[in-house]
Amino acid sequence: MLWITFLIGLVLTLWAQYRVRSNFKRWSKVEARSGLTGAEVARRILDMNGLSHVPVEPVRGVLSDHYDPTVRAVRLSEPVYSSSSIAAISVAAHECGHALQHKEDYGALVLRHRMVPVLNFTSGLAPWLLMAGIFLRATGLTLVGLIFFSLTVLFHLVTLPVEFNASARAKEIMIRQGFVTPGEETGVNRVLGAAAFTYVAGALVALLELLRFILIFLGQQNDD
Template sequence: MYYRFDPTFIILIPAIILAFYAQIKVQTTFNEYLRVESLRGYTGAEVARYILDRNGLNNVSIEVTGGMLSDHYDPRSRVLRLSNDVYYGTSIASISVAAHEVGHAIQHANAYFPLVFRNSLVPIVNISSSMSWIFIMMGFVASRLFLDIGILLFSAAVLFQVITLPVEFNASSRAIDELVANNLITFDEEKLSKRVLNAAALTYIAAAASAILQLLRLVLIRNSRDD
């Protein structure tokens, strides 16, 4: 069977390349600085606990979670979950990632607007992300109305990815500020921590770029069906 090449796929190539690069960058950078011990010798869990307590967040607990780079803050249960390497590790990578996740806890406590807005989108995105492609496929074989609905639903997922960027950048900024202000890292280590967090930020940039370009592609496909 002959399939006509879809030229709009070219739009996605930069996002695919960026996503591939970001994945390699975050893994290599994390592994590199996982082997660089911090001079203070604190574990990621100790750093997280210290910063949390200094910000009056004694009610936020810290748990170990499985997986690599699976660290996250759960605002519903107010729990900071750190991977094994981060929780027990005393490396630059460990304390940087731990401080970043604490940054999210501080955002939550301060009702940081981008975080509040992103969290409000979660129920919508959970539905729209799964339903959008159903409507898009229906739009290809049936009415264009289904395609329009699918694109609208997919737009919610794109918005979620875009609003995630300031949330992540701000959490990293808070992490560096807390590490420095509380004398948990030295001046030279501050540069290394920024490298770890900047590498991690690339994954969110890649995800947002991919979502935006995919939306652009869908719009172009939709418009070409009108011609």
């Protein structure tokens, strides 16, 4: 059972990575009819929603796009910032979705932000506590490690509505404002759908890991 959960988690992770990269690569070759770049789409979305003070900044890397809530900035990777492809404007709009969530104090986003300081402490300790508890056969340490790791799993679960909501906002705005035509919606759905799947896969992998540690803990108790 322990090896099965590990293998399932590995397959899910690899499949999610493949989907997001292949879809991004495919739709990066398809230019949006609007001709707008990722940076231009992001700037327009932010401005029309009263967020003209939020900068749109280029950042190095591929698929390194993110919204930084600490300084309220949308950061777009180089292939997204200056490209007018379907993939680029979809990703840019998605990151702006997070900025809109921040402005409106979207519940799941607020909860995720509040969990970060706690996770900065617990996520680093959880693996060490679990390893120590397993190798030393100390059920107390294993239990504390399980509790700490459970918070990481909860963070993954809270992240899901945040990401799905940001994508829904992005698609609605892009269609309403004419950034994409009805015929281009398929590309938007593929790019954002693949990105969302990475978070689903991450949550499932975390749940499987939690199940694996719970089974180890129960085994320790039975041995005692």
